[in-house]
Amino acid sequence: MELRQLAYFVEVARLNNFTKAAGRLRIAQPALSQQIRKLEQELGIKLFKRTGRGVTLTWAGEQFLIGAEKTLAEAQMAKDSVKGFISSPHGKVMVGALESMVQTRLPSLLTSFSKKYPGIKVFIRENTTEPLLEALKKGELDLALAHSEVIYSSNIDLIPPKGLRAKPLCEDELVLIIAKRHPLEKRKKISIKELREESFVSFKEGSGIRSQLLATCNREGFEPLIAYECASPRTLVAEGLGVSVLPRLMTESPGPSISILPLDPPLSRWVSVFYFEGRYLSPCANALLQFVERYLISENEF
Template sequence: MELRQLEYFVAVAEEANFTRAAERVHISQSGVSAQIRQLERELGAELIDRTGRAATLTAAGDAALEHARAALASADATRRAVDEVTGMVRGRLDVGMVTACTLSPFFDATAAFHRSHPGIELSLTEGNSTDLLDDVRRGSLDTALVGVAERTPPDLASLTVFSERIVAAVPPGHPLLAVPSPTLIDVCAHPIVCLPFGTGVRTVFEKACAAEALTARVTLQASAPAAVADLAARGLGVAVLSETIATDYTDTLVAIALDVGIASLLALVWRPAVSPALGRFVEHCRAAF
């Protein structure tokens, strides 16, 4: 009796269909059928009733199912226990990051994790922060680097990377630079170039405007901060950026601090239940940041 035979048996029992079970375990239908036939010969009883349209359990199969699941769970627990001791965790880790992320320490952490744990399949997906948060909550992503306003989501574990103000960035000679201590009201008197909805900077800006009953004219938006800065540098509007991002464009833009009382946060988030692979990844991120 082999573990793979038990795995195929459980798959057929749960799917009630040999074809779907074969797709689930990633082998041919004939392979699943042959292995279950061999298991039945070893046990001396039929486990699956194949006479109907659905593959149903016989009385013997029903008696065997709970024990097959327990055996598979025990084998998996044994593997995890050994992996924890040796540090050679296996599996897959799905990571998300906010669009146009250029944060070198995050890439350093990802590369260090891959070198340390080559047995883990790693995927990296871009998206806006709102979508990434939803993906983490429903489990399609294990973790994500996102931009949020004011505080990290209370239902998720998190590691805050940056907490900073937003700024208005304009080219030299812009009328805003002639205003003593310009405020959000002064900024909103001009066309705005901003990141799209679902980003932390945009959320902070929209919340700040709502708090002062202001309506901003966002005439242009781009998903990459570099594009926002470039459009503003060409005189197409006032760029709204995070303080750190704005420092990358001091050769073409002058940053004006906006004291709106709401911080823009960049944070790594994940669900509270941490797998060994995710735990290792978070450790690398803590070290890199």
């Protein structure tokens, strides 16, 4: 058994597809399939079962994946230790983040991080919770800053990947935003059930805030009318095209003029940092993980 075979196996397991894994590994698919067959023959077990759209792990494959990722992690850790990366990390980190984090907390965090670790370059991929966690599963991201409460919405046939771990970082209050001179503008606070007749501007499907809004409205006995979905609801709300529920931090940052109403009872959402337990985190990714935890948790205490 070779480390190369373990790496091939892990890539196929993450992507559930031989063709995609071969492309990521930059080898021919027949060569990849041959190496996996050799590994299965040596182990005396089937690691994958075919499906209509690719492959999935067998029960034995799921157990083997745990050990394979651990072995690859220890091998990479040994290499980094010899190269001196652990004591003085330098390299790049791929991080997925919610748009609300990119617009509010991340800029100052990354500025502080770059001062402490000038040798580490951080690359950000912005998206909603579901695609971020799928990218994390596939190994396209090292870390993801996403919603804890709603990992996968009920209308999508997906389950959280095994081994996914989350550390809560900060809690954001959710508020209602409306256009200036809206009939509700003079209210001091408002409940979700009073918004039954309103048109909403929402983030696209996969957003934790959208899922939370839908769940809250359903508990109040109605389905919200989502007239528009976009990446920047505030812009459309300011033009009087509907109302929206957003994190307070996003509403208080510079942007089109809107009015803010607290919700009663209050709504909030937790943002967590996600990673895979047992999967190797490079010294750069580990440094960022620890920094994010300290920075955002201490920020949330004030």
